[in-house]
Amino acid sequence: MAERYDPRRIEAKWQKVWADERTWEVSNDEAPDRPKAYVLEMLPYPSGEPHIGHLKTYSVGDAVAHFRRRHGYRVLHPMGYDAFGLPAENHAIKTGQHPRESTEASIRKFQREFREWGISIDWSREFGTHQPEYYHWTQWIFLRLYERGLAFRKEAPVKWCPNDATVLANEQVIDGRCERCGAELEARQLEQSFFRITDYADRLLEDLRTIDWPPYVVTMQENWIGRSEGAEVVFRCEELGVDYPVFTTRPDTLFGATFFVMAPEHPDIFKLNDSPEVHEYVNRALTESVEERGAEHKEKTGVPLGRTVTNPVTGEEIPMFVADYVLMEYGTGAIMGVPAHDQRDYEFAERFGLEIRRVVAPADSDPAASLNEAFLGHTENERLVNSGDFTGMPAPEAKRAITAWLAEGGLGKSAVSYRLRDWLLSRQRYWGCPIPIVYCDGCGTVPVPDEQLPVELPEIRDYAPKGRSPLAAAEDWVRTSCPRCGGDARRETDTMDTFVDSSWYFLRYCDPHNDRAPWDREVLRRWMPVDQYIGGVEHAILHLMYARFFVKALADMDLLDIQEPFARLFTQGMITREGAKMSKSKGNTVSPHEYVERFGADTLRSYILFIGPPSEDADWQDEGVGGVYRFLSRLWTVAAETAERTSPEDAVDGAPSDLLRKAHWAIDKVTRDMRDRFAFNTAIAAVMELVNEIYRARESAPPGHMRFAVATAGSLIFQFAPHLGAEVYELMTGRRVWEEPWPEADPALLVSDEIQLVVQMNGKLVDRVAAPAAASREELEALARGSDKLAARLNGKEIVRAIVVPGKLVNFVVR
RNA sequence: GCGGCUGUGGCGGAAUAGGCAGACGCGAUAGCUUCAGGAGCUAUUGGGCGAAGGCCCGUGGGGGUUCGAGUCCCUCCAGCCGCACCA
Numbered sequence: 001m002a003e004r005y006d007p008r009r010i011e012a013k014w015q016k017v018w019a020d021e022r023t024w025e026v027s028n029d030e031a032p033d034r035p036k037a038y039v040l041e042m043l044p045y046p047s048g049e050p051h052i053g054h055l056k057t058y059s060v061g062d063a064v065a066h067f068r069r070r071h072g073y074r075v076l077h078p079m080g081y082d083a084f085g086l087p088a089e090n091h092a093i094k095t096g097q098h099p100r101e102s103t104e105a106s107i108r109k110f111q112r113e114f115r116e117w118g119i120s121i122d123w124s125r126e127f128g129t130h131q132p133e134y135y136h137w138t139q140w141i142f143l144r145l146y147e148r149g150l151a152f153r154k155e156a157p158v159k160w161c162p163n164d165a166t167v168l169a170n171e172q173v174i175d176g177r178c179e180r181c182g183a184e185l186e187a188r189q190l191e192q193s194f195f196r197i198t199d200y201a202d203r204l205l206e207d208l209r210t211i212d213w214p215p216y217v218v219t220m221q222e223n224w225i226g227r228s229e230g231a232e233v234v235f236r237c238e239e240l241g242v243d244y245p246v247f248t249t250r251p252d253t254l255f256g257a258t259f260f261v262m263a264p265e266h267p268d269i270f271k272l273n274d275s276p277e278v279h280e281y282v283n284r285a286l287t288e289s290v291e292e293r294g295a296e297h298k299e300k301t302g303v304p305l306g307r308t309v310t311n312p313v314t315g316e317e318i319p320m321f322v323a324d325y326v327l328m329e330y331g332t333g334a335i336m337g338v339p340a341h342d343q344r345d346y347e348f349a350e351r352f353g354l355e356i357r358r359v360v361a362p363a364d365s366d367p368a369a370s371l372n373e374a375f376l377g378h379t380e381n382e383r384l385v386n387s388g389d390f391t392g393m394p395a396p397e398a399k400r401a402i403t404a405w406l407a408e409g410g411l412g413k414s415a416v417s418y419r420l421r422d423w424l425l426s427r428q429r430y431w432g433c434p435i436p437i438v439y440c441d442g443c444g445t446v447p448v449p450d451e452q453l454p455v456e457l458p459e460i461r462d463y464a465p466k467g468r469s470p471l472a473a474a475e476d477w478v479r480t481s482c483p484r485c486g487g488d489a490r491r492e493t494d495t496m497d498t499f500v501d502s503s504w505y506f507l508r509y510c511d512p513h514n515d516r517a518p519w520d521r522e523v524l525r526r527w528m529p530v531d532q533y534i535g536g537v538e539h540a541i542l543h544l545m546y547a548r549f550f551v552k553a554l555a556d557m558d559l560l561d562i563q564e565p566f567a568r569l570f571t572q573g574m575i576t577r578e579g580a581k582m583s584k585s586k587g588n589t590v591s592p593h594e595y596v597e598r599f600g601a602d603t604l605r606s607y608i609l610f611i612g613p614p615s616e617d618a619d620w621q622d623e624g625v626g627g628v629y630r631f632l633s634r635l636w637t638v639a640a641e642t643a644e645r646t647s648p649e650d651a652v653d654g655a656p657s658d659l660l661r662k663a664h665w666a667i668d669k670v671t672r673d674m675r676d677r678f679a680f681n682t683a684i685a686a687v688m689e690l691v692n693e694i695y696r697a698r699e700s701a702p703p704g705h706m707r708f709a710v711a712t713a714g715s716l717i718f719q720f721a722p723h724l725g726a727e728v729y730e731l732m733t734g735r736r737v738w739e740e741p742w743p744e745a746d747p748a749l750l751v752s753d754e755i756q757l758v759v760q761m762n763g764k765l766v767d768r769v770a771a772p773a774a775a776s777r778e779e780l781e782a783l784a785r786g787s788d789k790l791a792a793r794l795n796g797k798e799i800v801r802a803i804v805v806p807g808k809l810v811n812f813v814v815r
Numbered sequence: 816g817c818g819g820c821u822g823u824g825g826c827g828g829a830a831u832a833g834g835c836a837g838a839c840g841c842g843a844u845a846g847c848u849u850c851a852g853g854a855g856c857u858a859u860u861g862g863g864c865g866a867a868g869g870c871c872c873g874u875g876g877g878g879g880u881u882c883g884a885g886u887c888c889c890u891c892c893a894g895c896c897g898c899a900c901c902a
Contacts, residue, residue: 326902342902611827624827758834803883
């Protein structure tokens with residue numbers, strides 16, 4: 001055979017067909033007589049060119065999309081770009097190239113490569129979030145949130161990155177450093193824009209139960225929301241006549257509260273004590289980096305304030321302190337110190353020689369025994385001691401009883417606290433979506449009216465950050481008139497966090513060309529929610545939480561009809577090389593384009609799915625790519641040979657051959673691997689087995705069986721290697737594989753009349769004997785007893801018992 | 816420290832419901848083919864012992880449940896991920 005597998009020719013041929021015929025486009029108007037499936041991969045950030053991680057995401061997503069299509073679904077599988085963002089702006093600062101130019105150049109590369117990979121995308125719905133036609137509606141949504149009080153401004157202590165010259169959201173702070181550049185962050189007081197995501201904390205937590213997401217992602221979101229139930233307890237400072245509430249999860253330990261601590265940021269500190277000592281301590285704490293202050297195992301520090309508050313249950317006056325282990329951002333910025341039952345309070349009390357009073361103890365222990373660390377137990381087995389009327393009560397009951405008692409006396413109430421903070425959305429940067437707000441001397445803060453949207457990003461020359469947004473330098477743009485009174489006004493110069501852009505893009509894909517509204521509600525109802533969302537773990541918290549928040553807020557405004565955007569989530573593992581994360585600095589990256597040139601997209605896509613379970617990290621090995629290439633090459637070769645040697649008219653008849661059985665086995669196996677789990681690696685292995693069987697049967701199989709088996713291999717591999725799959729299927733049948741329904745395995749060919757019965761002795765394999773598949777338990781046992789090898793092994797021993805597993809094995813228990 | 820995940824040949828991995836461990840691929844070995852090959856085809860390939868038929872061992876370590884454990888339980892070890900002064 002002169003000709004060889006030529007992926008270049010085959011891939012170009014089919015890509016042209018799909019582009020010319022717009023094969024993967026779906027219309028919103030089409031009568032919804034078929035079920036829909038919305039398959040979506042996370043919005044790519046277009047920088048440089050696509051990397052191997054993108055390839056993995058789209059290889060998984062495309063397989064899901066094809067599988068659904070061939071099961072009769074109308075599949076929405078769109079593409080776009082998360083086009084705003086810091087890297088393009090930083091590039092502009094360095095080179096002077098406009099971020100739009102570098103971003104759009106990257107987008108063109110992405111488009112080229114996605115087409116080169118043969119991904120089945122509806123290109124008619126494509127957009128970038130930096131296009132005014134898109135961010136018009138980002139601003140529109142912002143205004144709806146603003147109207148409802150869900151977007152608001154406040155002065156707040158923020159994390160400032162001195163390197164990027166911008167504030168960051170809490171979610172972008174990693175160990176006190178900037179997630180992006182790693183610079184150590186500073187604390188600043190600035191007026192900033194926020195989304196009130198904390199209003200949705202409970203619903204964001206509750207609704208996790210309604211979606212099919214990997215449990216560990218659900219756990220991460222739960223941790224991030226960090227809901228704790230407890231009580232707010234009021235401690236009164238008689239000297240100042242001020243009540244200080246604290247939040248505690250352990251109201252049952254209230255009798256053990258022997259001191260009181262406030263965060264250095266607490267606004268009342270200097271009212272309580274104005275001494276130089278306190279000033280010095282507070283200043284040090286505030287200027288200390290987030291990292292130093294939060295350091296692990298750091299020794300407790302603090303300063304006494306020389307004041308007292310009243311413990312509401314004991315009536316005792318307890319001393320007040322300022323200490324940096326108390327955080328202003330959580331609870332009320334003040335705590336009650338219960339050294340016997342909180343490790344941090346214990347360490348603090350040790351340091352300052354404060355009373356450690358035990359108020360909870362295991363039922364059968366000596367409550368007078370001294371502690372050398374905090375005792376944390378509070379189950380039914382622990383009882384209160386030294387706690388007045390509550391003494392003897394089990395701890396969980398006491399928690400309720402003391403809270404109720406406090407509520408009666410107006411000294412407290414049950415309360416819930418969250419770790420989740422409001423989402424800081426403003427950025428002092430250029431390359432983002434402008435915030436549609438103006439400031440008027442007369443009217444104050446005025447939202448830009450809908451009909452004046454979009455507020456377009458002006459052209460500027462100098463992108464360098466100066467501690468305020470580069471937009472502030474665009475004087476002509478900043479100066480505007482107030483939409484309310486017509487007087488002089490100035491535009492907001494901050495832009496939005498790019499997570500805002502990506503919090504609703506999946507909605508826009510449903511109706512991307514709508515110029516009157518962000519979407520048509522009817523159209524949205526037809527497509528949403530996303531049935532299968534695919535992406536990396538790195539977005540497990542931020543993007544996924546924000547998008548969920550947006551959808552809930554928009555649902556509350558009666559703008560859409562769902563509560564959750566992503567019904568099912570799949571998180572893929574990373575591709576590493578020599579066990580290390582790929583990165584340009586390590587020089588161990590794999591350029592998809594180079595491999596496509598050498599082996600073709602089909603090989604690359606199949607390899608990346610064959611390498612292991614897609615949810616796991618996997619190590620790239622060049623030799624493995626060759627193995628997959630060989631497999632596809634063998635399939636093509638045998639298809640070309642079969643096209644010559646047999647005819648489409650050859651019937652699939654006669655006695656079932658091994659080859660025919662193998663083909664049906666492969667259909668069944670691939671179907672189950674795709675449908676029940678994302679086991680693409682074993683699905684591909686099954687097709688490999690089929691191709692191996694085809695080679696074994698090359699000379700012996702009936703022509704009709706051979707043609708059927710090869711066509712089946714093409715049909716099954718299509719979703720992973722679409723070009724070759726289409727080619728092979730066309731060679732065998734003259735038809736287009738993507739227009740064919742998914743093949744069905746004939747159940748009659750999945751079972752054979754005869755099985756290999758396993759004979760075990762004490763659970764160990766002894767022999768295999770042929771047995772009729774339909775044999776009864778008794779027949780199977782009799783057959784197994786007849787095994788020569790069993791007899792030889794028995795060696796005078798006695799069979800005590802026989803366990804028969806029909807269709808599988810017989811195990812003899814022998815003594 | 817807390818929570819979770821993972822641990823199987825020389826390597827990537829398979830074993831879907833407690834029932835034949837190692838599918839499939841890489842690598843390796845041998846043969847065929849080829850002027851040649853980083854090509855193709857065929858066969859072998861968990862370890863140990865044995866001339867062979869065979870026998871023994873084997874899923875990170877130890878223990879347990881069971882007729883039977885890679886799979887379930889306890890415990891320890893290693894690696895990865897998340898959270899971490901959150902009251």
